[in-house]
Amino acid sequence: MIKIKLTRTINGKSLTEELQEEYGSMKKLEGIIEEKGNMKLESDLEDWEYFLEHPEEEYTQEVIIYDEKPSFSMTDLEILDLLKNEKPKSITELANMMNKDSGNIAKQVNKLKEKGFITIEEKKINNIKTPIFSYDKIEIAI
Amino acid sequence: MIKLKKYGKIIYTGKSIRGWKIIIMPDEIRIDDYYKPSHVHVQNKGIHIPIKYKDYEETGLILELHLKKNKGINLKELIEELL
Numbered sequence: 001m002i003k004i005k006l007t008r009t010i011n012g013k014s015l016t017e018e019l020q021e022e023y024g025s026m027k028k029l030e031g032i033i034e035e036k037g038n039m040k041l042e043s044d045l046e047d048w049e050y051f052l053e054h055p056e057e058e059y060t061q062e063v064i065i066y067d068e069k070p071s072f073s074m075t076d077l078e079i080l081d082l083l084k085n086e087k088p089k090s091i092t093e094l095a096n097m098m099n100k101d102s103g104n105i106a107k108q109v110n111k112l113k114e115k116g117f118i119t120i121e122e123k124k125i126n127n128i129k130t131p132i133f134s135y136d137k138i139e140i141a142i
Numbered sequence: 143m144i145k146l147k148k149y150g151k152i153i154y155t156g157k158s159i160r161g162w163k164i165i166i167m168p169d170e171i172r173i174d175d176y177y178k179p180s181h182v183h184v185q186n187k188g189i190h191i192p193i194k195y196k197d198y199e200e201t202g203l204i205l206e207l208h209l210k211k212n213k214g215i216n217l218k219e220l221i222e223e224l225l
Contacts, residue, residue: 003203039170039183040154043163050160060157064202 002070002142006063006117006135012051015059019048063135065116070140075100075108083118083133090128149209155202162198164205169215173201173224182221193224 010018023029026048033041051057078098088094091109095102109131112118121130154165163174172183173193180201181190195201201224208220 003199005199038167039165039172039185040152040167043154043156043165043172047156057159062155062157062198064199064206 002067002140004065004067004070005137005139005141006065007060007137007139008135009058009060011055012057012059013055015051016048016055019044063116067115073108076112079105079108079112079131080117080133080138083131084135089130091131094131149214151209151215153205155198157198164198164201166205166215169217171215171217171220173205182224184217184221191221191225195224 019029023032023044026045029041029045029048033045047059051059075098079094082088082094082097086097088097091106092102094109095105098105109118109120112133113120113131118131118133121132122128123130151169152167154163154167156163161175161177163172163176165172170185173180174183175181175196175198178190179192180196181192183190193201195204204223205220208223209215212219
């Protein structure tokens with residue numbers, strides 16, 4: 001098995017801004033926890049409280065993927081690069097940027113999603129699927 | 143936190159000066175080394191079970207192999223594997 005590590009580092013301030021965007025306010029998050037508390041929500045609150053006090057501190061988020069047969073094509077790398085730097089709002093927009101058929105690009109995007117490299121944000125309005133890749137670094141250990 | 147879907151589970155991870163944590167949902171299992179050497183919390187019952195793996199990556203590998211072998215989580219077995 002080959003180990004692939006995806007990393008992104010953000011500071012405490014950016015993390016608290018992300019949490020603010022996700023939950024609205026700390027009070028709202030506390031309310032949600034009271035209603036249907038779970039470990040993930042509690043962990044978010046714990047981070048929010050901590051990084052509010054430590055805005056300059058770095059927070060590294062890592063995902064380690066163990067892949068039996070890792071394979072990256074140039075198209076995969078181009079997709080990751082465009083998602084990271086151009087942030088297309090949909091798979092169609094991504095395919096247009098690459099001058100490729102959106103059906104084929106959708107297949108590639110799904111493959112990358114299944115492997116854990118990207119996430120897909122689904123908007124209820126218009127059923128738009130936005131692929132997201134937000135890591136700074138991919139390390140492959142051999 | 144970073145979110146990763148695997149074998150029907152959502153795994154969140156994070157690492158900072160404070161330490162590292164891995165949360166497995168919806169099983170409500172948290173493995174971290176905050177405030178004390180690495181340990182497992184199960185369903186927030188206030189029970190901390192110390193584990194032998196100190197490193198985030200080693201713990202991640204054990205978890206990954208467990209998920210693959212069981213196609214999900216067998217809590218009793220996972221704890222035994224981490225002890």
